[in-house]
Amino acid sequence: xxxxxxxxxxxxxxxxxxxxxxxxxxxxxxxxxxxxxxxxxxxxxxxxxxxxxxxxxxxxxxxxxxxxxxxxxxxxxxxxxxxxxxxxxxxxxxxxxxxxxxxxxxxxxxxxxxxxxxx
Amino acid sequence: xxxxxxxxxxxxxxxxxxxxxxxxxxxxxxxxxxxxxxxxxxxxxxxxxxxxxxxxxxxxxxxxxxxxxxxxxxxxxxxxxxxxxxxxxxxxxxxxxxxxxxxxxxxxxxxxxxxxxxx
DNA sequence: GCATATACATAATAAACTTATGTATATTTG
DNA sequence: CAAATATACATAAGTTTATTATGTATATGC
Numbered sequence: 001x002x003x004x005x006x007x008x009x010x011x012x013x014x015x016x017x018x019x020x021x022x023x024x025x026x027x028x029x030x031x032x033x034x035x036x037x038x039x040x041x042x043x044x045x046x047x048x049x050x051x052x053x054x055x056x057x058x059x060x061x062x063x064x065x066x067x068x069x070x071x072x073x074x075x076x077x078x079x080x081x082x083x084x085x086x087x088x089x090x091x092x093x094x095x096x097x098x099x100x101x102x103x104x105x106x107x108x109x110x111x112x113x114x115x116x117x118x119x
Numbered sequence: 120x121x122x123x124x125x126x127x128x129x130x131x132x133x134x135x136x137x138x139x140x141x142x143x144x145x146x147x148x149x150x151x152x153x154x155x156x157x158x159x160x161x162x163x164x165x166x167x168x169x170x171x172x173x174x175x176x177x178x179x180x181x182x183x184x185x186x187x188x189x190x191x192x193x194x195x196x197x198x199x200x201x202x203x204x205x206x207x208x209x210x211x212x213x214x215x216x217x218x219x220x221x222x223x224x225x226x227x228x229x230x231x232x233x234x235x236x237x238x
Numbered sequence: 239g240c241a242t243a244t245a246c247a248t249a250a251t252a253a254a255c256t257t258a259t260g261t262a263t264a265t266t267t268g
Numbered sequence: 269c270a271a272a273t274a275t276a277c278a279t280a281a282g283t284t285t286a287t288t289a290t291g292t293a294t295a296t297g298c
Contacts (some may be wrong), residue, residue: 005221008133008135009256010136010255011133011134011217011221012129012133013132013255014127014128014130014132014133015225016254019229022229022230033276033277036285037275041229042227042228043227047224049225052255052278052280054136055154056255059278065137072257075263076262076263077262077275078276078277079276096229097129098126100231102131103226103231105162105166106218106222108161109138109141109158109166110137110138110215112219113217119162120246128287129253129254131286132286133287135286150245150246152243152245156244171249171286171287171289172285174248175247175286178247193245193294196244197245197246198245199246
């Protein structure tokens with residue numbers, strides 16, 4: 001059957017925050033570019049995060065106290081590492097739970113069956 | 120555990136077209152208000168479609184040749200019934216398949232397990 | 239009779255993303 | 269070794285898509 005090269009952005013919209021918070025809750029410290037590459041790798045380029053979407057979100061999360069940052073020099077370049085705060089950890093759990101529930105509701109509404117590969 | 124009263128609109132964004140096409144592929148003929156009520160009922164108000172989102176989408180689908188319409192008088196009020204065209208049926212299948220694949224990808228990315236209730 | 243429900247429609251606004259642009263260093267490859 | 273690609277940040281302009289508000293009108297329940 002036909003394999004999507006990449007999901008329509010309309011479908012991905014709104015999941016970015018959930019993805020970022022989940023990755024940060026697993027890996028503790030990540031920098032922006034690393035997040036884009038990890039998502040691309042894990043999803044086999046089916047979900048690609050653009051910089052124009054990611055950086056403003058990370059700045060927003062910092063302003064909200066969800067993450068703290070640490071800037072590190074790597075050679076002559078800089079990296080800005082992001083770490084979840086305590087609030088951020090709770091927020092991550094909430095967003096993940098909400099997404100899982102959302103999928104369950106959509107499965108019912110669209111009459112889909114869960115994929116057995118991960119059972 | 121805490122049950123969402125309603126999913127964040129940010130999460131629902133982008134799924135509207137998939138929902139509408141799926142419902143129309145099941146029920147053949149539906150009118151706008153009926154779609155809003157069906158979604159509300161099936162999702163126990165966890166997904167609520169607003170008129171300001173639905174009607175412009177239905178008009179767009181009609182303009183694209185995805186649906187045809189038939190206006191019916193019910194008493195002194197009107198109902199505008201929507202029916203999928205052949206193109207619409209294919210579009211519905213595509214969108215459903217894409218959504219199912221998207222969920223699989225998100226399950227991997229977010230390390231979620233499918234809900235066993237529907238197995 | 240008044241509130242709520244049914245049933246359509248659209249305009250103004252807001253949110254969130256895409257695309258484009260900008261800066262700069264590091265590495266790979268022909 | 270020059271050019272292309274990759275790494276790494278940032279932001280502005282424009283688009284899309286939804287929310288909120290408004291508008292019209294009939295039907296029903298209390």
